[in-house]
Amino acid sequence: MFRIHRILFAIALMLLAASQLCAADQPLPKVRIAKDGRSFETDAGKPFVPFGVNYYRPGTGWAPQVWKQFDAEATRKDFARMKELGVNCVRVFLTNHSFYCDPGTLNQEGLEKFDQFIGLAEKAGIYV
Numbered sequence: 001m002f003r004i005h006r007i008l009f010a011i012a013l014m015l016l017a018a019s020q021l022c023a024a025d026q027p028l029p030k031v032r033i034a035k036d037g038r039s040f041e042t043d044a045g046k047p048f049v050p051f052g053v054n055y056y057r058p059g060t061g062w063a064p065q066v067w068k069q070f071d072a073e074a075t076r077k078d079f080a081r082m083k084e085l086g087v088n089c090v091r092v093f094l095t096n097h098s099f100y101c102d103p104g105t106l107n108q109e110g111l112e113k114f115d116q117f118i119g120l121a122e123k124a125g126i127y128v
Contacts, residue, residue, distance in 0.1 A: 052089035064098040079124035089127040
């Protein structure tokens with residue numbers, strides 16, 4: 001009997017792990033103002049309580065340096081740690097110089113880094 005419980009427990013753990021992996025590949029649900037007008041909910045009607053932080057990499061400073069020295073792997077690790085601590089949203093600072101290094105010329109590399117940043121956050125389950 002005890003062995004059956006251990007087997008069922010192991011199966012439950014594997015299913016939970018698999019559901020977490022699948023959830024990481026799903027886009028984050030949309031968040032809206034709840035019907036009470038004072039709180040938030042997902043598009044499925046589940047309550048959403050934002051818990052967030054300002055994000056920048058230590059040693060890079062704020063925008064635009066965070067984008068000029070963007071480190072995707074370090075950011076991925078930061079997001080994983082933040083998620084472990086319960087963070088579900090981050091605020092990041094953008095400036096004109098984050099994407100326009102020369103007057104009137106859009107820096108495509110800056111946009112690509114920001115797009116990668118948003119993708120990493122979404123994979124971690126964190127809203128930007």
